[in-house]
Amino acid sequence: MKIDVAITPESFSDKDLEGKIVVVVDVLRASTTITAALARGAEKVLPLATVDKVKKSAKEYPQGKVLLCGEREGIRIPGFDLGNSPHEYEDSIVQGKILLYTSTNGSRMLVKTKKARKVYVGSFVNMSAVVKRLVMDGIDCFIVCSGREGKFSLEDTVCAGMIVDRMRENSPKGFVQLTDEALVANIVYEHFSNDLNKMINQSFHGRYLVELGMKSDLSFSISLDLYDTVPVMENGGLIKSTP
Ligand code: MLT
Numbered sequence: 001m002k003i004d005v006a007i008t009p010e011s012f013s014d015k016d017l018e019g020k021i022v023v024v025v026d027v028l029r030a031s032t033t034i035t036a037a038l039a040r041g042a043e044k045v046l047p048l049a050t051v052d053k054v055k056k057s058a059k060e061y062p063q064g065k066v067l068l069c070g071e072r073e074g075i076r077i078p079g080f081d082l083g084n085s086p087h088e089y090e091d092s093i094v095q096g097k098i099l100l101y102t103s104t105n106g107s108r109m110l111v112k113t114k115k116a117r118k119v120y121v122g123s124f125v126n127m128s129a130v131v132k133r134l135v136m137d138g139i140d141c142f143i144v145c146s147g148r149e150g151k152f153s154l155e156d157t158v159c160a161g162m163i164v165d166r167m168r169e170n171s172p173k174g175f176v177q178l179t180d181e182a183l184v185a186n187i188v189y190e191h192f193s194n195d196l197n198k199m200i201n202q203s204f205h206g207r208y209l210v211e212l213g214m215k216s217d218l219s220f221s222i223s224l225d226l227y228d229t230v231p232v233m234e235n236g237g238l239i240k241s242t243p
Pocket of ligand 1: 031106
């Protein structure tokens with residue numbers, strides 16, 4: 001079984017996704033928030049690339065069924081119901097709702113990977129659930145880091161590296177083969193494995209969110225295995241599954 005990692009969001013084409021299971025990672029904060037929202041009872045998360053698409057799509061649903069969600073530059077979009085902090089997505093708010101969701105990097109990546117055989121959302125908060133599912137599937141997988149505006153991001157690479165690490169641990173010896181990028185992600189993870197808190201606080205986007213007063217989103221985003229939920233793409237929307 002081959003494991004590949006796209007360390008930057010521009011480093012793959014549609015062809016690379018063919019026949020693969022893709023895991024989209026955006027630790028700060030799209031993949032963390034989407035996982036939390038589904039675990040807390042949201043019916044579906046519809047990732048959309050632009051604010052306009054969210055507004056247009058909202059018109060297709062009865063009033064009260066959808067919530068307009070997401071951020072630009074880390075801040076809730078004017079007129080939207082929710083921003084992108086996982087703390088906003090409380091059970092009582094999201095239960096039974098369809099979330100029309102756009103974020104700077106994460107939702108765009110989810111839209112970009114629709115050609116894959118299957119798409120999951122991975123983060124630290126659902127680490128074991130994602131690894132279990134990938135091991136059960138047992139076919140080639142491609143972990144894509146959403147990064148930051150086309151560039152590398154530390155927290156996504158470390159999360160991808162941890163998925164790689166856990167998959168090796170949970171598979172028979174020699175079964176898992178890593179590409180060079182998967183190996184690099186694994187090495188970066190090993191460097192920070194004893195101090196995810198240091199890693200997230202040093203990361204560029206982590207420091208930016210602290211400036212915005214959202215420090216608690218950082219500690220939430222590195223909380224391992226809070227949920228046994230694997231968001232899975234079905235007909236363009238993410239729904240909850242458990243491994
Ligand atoms: C993104 O998709 O770029 C993020 O989730 C940004 C954020 O809200 O922190």
